[in-house]
């Protein structure tokens with residue numbers, strides 16, 4: 146794609162695909178990759194013809210982390226002044242559901258990129274880990290926070306403190322992935338999962354993702370209040386009328402994503 150240097154982008158039906166493409170560096174996430182991924186995700190997010198986004202890498206690596214060679218010589222002040230990973234906040238903020246299709250290494254920032262997605266599909270050859278302590282740093286793209294919320298304190302702390310890599314089966318037991326699939330089926334499964342999501346009414350998808358996000362960020366009472374409002378607001382959408390009419394009339398709904 147001429148627009149992007151480090152990723153390939155494609156739209157198939159209502160699904161937008163972002164494929165990390167720096168094979169020489171196992172898809173390590175440098176500043177250009179961050180810009181590319183964020184720009185592509187925001188472009189899909191702004192397109193009402195897209196109802197789900199898939200982020201994937203190669204069979205060998207989803208992403209082996211932030212680019213160590215790019216960061217090595219920076220000072221603490223450099224990292225703060227440039228807000229080195231700051232733009233990833235915009236990736237996490239897209240309204241459209243995002244599926245990570247992970248094969249091979251998802252380490253450091255790669256694991257954290259997956260954790261910013263809504264569904265994580267892992268091939269049985271996926272490997273996850275937060276090896277940053279071995280480099281004298283800590284996870285910097287949200288890993289300490291999202292892992293504790295997703296796995297609980299003790300599993301998260303063991304991974305972050307030891308830097309140990311875990312395989313797909315252990316990741317699934319820990320609650321780090323939505324589902325494990327055979328490596329050969331990963332992309333087909335991601336495609337059909339994404340399509341299943343993308344066919345749903347867009348207003349309901351946006352509301353569902355927003356409400357799920359609030360669950361990670363707020364108290365139970367605040368979250369339930371948010372959910373109730375978002376739920377009520379969907380009753381002013383055409384797709385709610387269509388979805389419920391179709392149920393009553395025992396037919397499949399025809400959504401307009403309005």
Ligand code: CAA
Nearest residue numbers: 169170171173209210211212213214253254276284285286
């Ligand atoms: N940054 C920069 N380059 C990387 C990289 C990274 N995170 N990971 C791999 N590469 C490069 C290697 O330097 C190598 O390049 P050269 O051929 O020019 O030497 C190329 O990709 C292939 O890698 P290897 O030869 O190391 O491949 P391997 O199969 O022997 O090992 C691996 C694979 C175990 C994943 C190993 O590459 C590795 O340990 N990578 C680093 C993992 C890591 O520490 N990630 C955390 C980064 S810090 C971070 O992510 C901070 C944050 O929280 C955001």
